[in-house]
Amino acid sequence: MASLKELKGRINSVKSTQKITKAKQMVAAAKLRRAQAAAEAGRPYALRLAKVMASLAGKVSGEGAPRLLAGTGSSERHLLVVVNTDKGLCGGLNANVVKEAKAKARELIAAGKKVDFYLVGRKGRAPLRREFGDAVSKQFDTSEVRTPGFTEAEAIADELIALFGEGRFDVAHLIYPVFKSALAQEPVVNQLIPVPAPEVADTSTSAVEYEPDEEEILTELLPRYIKTQLFGALLEREASEQGASMTAMDNATRNAGELIDKLTIQYNRSRQAAITTELIEIIAGAEAL
Amino acid sequence: MALHFELVTPARLVRSEDVHMVVVPGGEGDFGVLEGHAPVMSTIRDGALLVYKTEGGSPEEIRIQGGFAEVGDNGLTVLAEHVEG
Numbered sequence: 001m002a003s004l005k006e007l008k009g010r011i012n013s014v015k016s017t018q019k020i021t022k023a024k025q026m027v028a029a030a031k032l033r034r035a036q037a038a039a040e041a042g043r044p045y046a047l048r049l050a051k052v053m054a055s056l057a058g059k060v061s062g063e064g065a066p067r068l069l070a071g072t073g074s075s076e077r078h079l080l081v082v083v084n085t086d087k088g089l090c091g092g093l094n095a096n097v098v099k100e101a102k103a104k105a106r107e108l109i110a111a112g113k114k115v116d117f118y119l120v121g122r123k124g125r126a127p128l129r130r131e132f133g134d135a136v137s138k139q140f141d142t143s144e145v146r147t148p149g150f151t152e153a154e155a156i157a158d159e160l161i162a163l164f165g166e167g168r169f170d171v172a173h174l175i176y177p178v179f180k181s182a183l184a185q186e187p188v189v190n191q192l193i194p195v196p197a198p199e200v201a202d203t204s205t206s207a208v209e210y211e212p213d214e215e216e217i218l219t220e221l222l223p224r225y226i227k228t229q230l231f232g233a234l235l236e237r238e239a240s241e242q243g244a245s246m247t248a249m250d251n252a253t254r255n256a257g258e259l260i261d262k263l264t265i266q267y268n269r270s271r272q273a274a275i276t277t278e279l280i281e282i283i284a285g286a287e288a289l
Numbered sequence: 290m291a292l293h294f295e296l297v298t299p300a301r302l303v304r305s306e307d308v309h310m311v312v313v314p315g316g317e318g319d320f321g322v323l324e325g326h327a328p329v330m331s332t333i334r335d336g337a338l339l340v341y342k343t344e345g346g347s348p349e350e351i352r353i354q355g356g357f358a359e360v361g362d363n364g365l366t367v368l369a370e371h372v373e374g
Contacts, residue, residue: 041301048297048368052330052359150299150370208361211317211331220332221357224370231299 004274007267011260018259024089025249032182032242037286038147039179039235046228053100053225055208056218066215068161068222071194072170077114079169080105081160081192083176083233084124085241091248093177093185093240094123099174100187105132116169120156120239127157138163147238164193164265176233177240182247185240192229195222290323293364294340296351298372304340304351311365312339312348313358322365329360336345337362 002010057069074201082101084094101124105115117132119139129136140156142148160172172193177185210217291307312321314336322328335354339348356369 038300042299044302045297045299045368048359048366052357052368056330153299187316208328208330211315211329217330217332217357224355224368225356227370228299 011263014259021249023251028242028246035239035242059214066219069195075171077169078108079116079172081118081174082124083237084121086122090241090244094246097187098127148234156230157227179239182243295366309344311339326360331358
């Protein structure tokens, strides 16, 4: 049986832990609202860009298509762009993303392809290094900025496009968590490069004049499209992180509460037991006289 | 007579309003867009968008970087990567 003093100490330590988890939960809730608003605000751009892409990609195809759309013609070397968070305390979010990335990598390796990793965020590094040590060649640090925005997405996209230009990989996949709700964030795998040809919208609308011409516009548009994809992934990651963190911290706060109740009962019982023993000793002593 | 004008960046919808005319710094030269303009898609060089709210009024300048302008049935849409101010 732990002594009264020890129990008191444990209760206090659990109480301070609870304070921390509660604070983190409230911070995450506030940040989640902001992240969701940011994701909402980014949607019009992505939608319009996708629409323009669809109408253009339908017109420019075959021989003249840029490499970012047509690919290198082979699919031997794959690059997995894995988007993880920079901070922990968000439940199984990072573990799930890493699991998805590993599954995809194993599938590709089993099919005889070469797999490389490009990591965004700090939390995915250790587990992926452990399994695919030398395949993790590049990473992008987003931990220094408070909320990764379009500038970061731009930097990542530029680096990826440069790598593609050098012929370092044939196909790039983007793996990131998609925010469904505060309780559910699902990792998804999307093909990033070559840009998958979007559904061709009806091109029956009146003849559009292109300035300079379709191909040149498409060549300019594709990098932008990739940037937007990455930006979207960063926004989703932000919302997922805060959502997962909120849920995890809510659970932790509740667990701490239960633990405090249990320890308090134990503490009161021991105190009673100590008082009873003392009383018995006094009475027994008095009777002996 | 009004032209529906939308300016969108990846971070937000900056403008969505009816204006008289917009002068766009196109990749191959500036062009003005009035209501009923023929459908055009053009690249943009870094420069200033001139937004004329009313005919003959003084223009409002919006500096933009990198993007596209699209004129369709529902007006002018400018997709810019960065907008200053």
